[in-house]
Amino acid sequence: MDIKLQQVSFAYSMGTPFEKRALFDVDLMIPSKTYQAIIGHTGSGKSTILQHFNGLLKPSEGEVHIGDRVIVAGKKAKELKPIRQKVGIVFQFPEHQLFEETVLKDIMFGPMNFGVSEEEAKKRARELISLVGLPDSVLEKSPFDLSGGQMRRVAIAGVLALQPEVIVLDEPTAGLDPRGQREIMDMFYQLHKEQGLTTILVTHSMEDAAKYADNLAIMHEGRCVLTGTPREIFADGKTLESYRLELPRIIKFQQKIENLIGKKLSKICLTEEELALEIASSVRRESDEQ
Ligand SMILES: Nc1ncnc2c1ncn2[C@@H]1O[C@H](COP(=O)(O)OP(=O)(O)OP(=O)(O)O)[C@@H](O)[C@H]1O
Numbered sequence: 001m002d003i004k005l006q007q008v009s010f011a012y013s014m015g016t017p018f019e020k021r022a023l024f025d026v027d028l029m030i031p032s033k034t035y036q037a038i039i040g041h042t043g044s045g046k047s048t049i050l051q052h053f054n055g056l057l058k059p060s061e062g063e064v065h066i067g068d069r070v071i072v073a074g075k076k077a078k079e080l081k082p083i084r085q086k087v088g089i090v091f092q093f094p095e096h097q098l099f100e101e102t103v104l105k106d107i108m109f110g111p112m113n114f115g116v117s118e119e120e121a122k123k124r125a126r127e128l129i130s131l132v133g134l135p136d137s138v139l140e141k142s143p144f145d146l147s148g149g150q151m152r153r154v155a156i157a158g159v160l161a162l163q164p165e166v167i168v169l170d171e172p173t174a175g176l177d178p179r180g181q182r183e184i185m186d187m188f189y190q191l192h193k194e195q196g197l198t199t200i201l202v203t204h205s206m207e208d209a210a211k212y213a214d215n216l217a218i219m220h221e222g223r224c225v226l227t228g229t230p231r232e233i234f235a236d237g238k239t240l241e242s243y244r245l246e247l248p249r250i251i252k253f254q255q256k257i258e259n260l261i262g263k264k265l266s267k268i269c270l271t272e273e274e275l276a277l278e279i280a281s282s283v284r285r286e287s288d289e290q
């Protein structure tokens with residue numbers, strides 16, 4: 001399911017003295033089954049933009065295309081429920097939205113609300129709890145007796161239980177320890193590949209953007225100022241700096257090596273593995289030439 005924003009502008013509390021414009025003329029195309037990262041300084045409009053992806057917010061101007069549905073500014077959009085099932089959003093600190101007495105009921109709530117049978121909802125909850133890396137025994141506990149990291153995993157299972165085609169992640173690992181962060185990001189990447197999901201990740205982590213995303217979009221003061229592949233975007237550190245963003249550590253490291261050896265490697269490396277291979281082949285070429 002492609003998602004396309006055309007000339008989207010958005011203002012909070014429009015027409016009141018508190019009107020606050022948060023998006024300006026955003027054009028963005030996210031093809032089906034791709035992994036899109038959205039990056040930007042705090043307050044640049046990332047959380048605002050992603051609430052347009054399932055109709056939670058409607059554009060003040062412009063159009064949002066979600067698969068074959070179009071949400072147009074100024075027109076009443078009817079029946080958004082199917083879109084909410086197809087596009088699942090994991091909000092910042094999703095654990096704040098847990099509310100049921102048990103983890104099992106919490107995960108079952110979404111699917112049952114969309115008409116899935118109790119039996120099927122239970123089955124999904126059991127499968128998902130292990131997918132998000134928690135033991136079965138957690139299902140009968142109160143979500144409020146769990147650790148922060150466990151609650152986050154339960155909230156994620158609740159979104160996955162709707163079996164969305166598009167999954168939108170707003171800083172999904174904020175506040176988790178490094179190992180938990182890696183486990184959750186790897187889990188989403190595996191799901192992305194295995195289930196052919198479209199994944200949209202809002203992140204402050206340039207490392208995650210470099211490692212997982214097919215395409216990046218840079219937000220700055222409510223505008224989408226730059227789009228491209230990670231290699232394209234990270235080739236120009238100066239432009240990123242002008243948006244108060246930094247290059248991923250791995251690319252800074254590559255630049256340091258290039259300065260020390262006095263030559264450029266043949267490509268920008270996005271992971272440690274890529275950089276190690278690139279250095280090895282550069283060294284090998286050199287010794288062949290001698
Ligand atoms: N409910 C709201 N009412 C009024 N203004 C808002 C509201 N939510 C966000 N804003 C404003 O809209 C702008 C964009 O906010 P948004 O939350 O989309 O930024 P963000 O890029 O997600 O930031 P962060 O990285 O801190 O999560 C900011 O200036 C913010 O103050």
Ligand SMILES: [Mg+2]
Nearest residue numbers: 046047048092
């Ligand atoms: Mg935000």
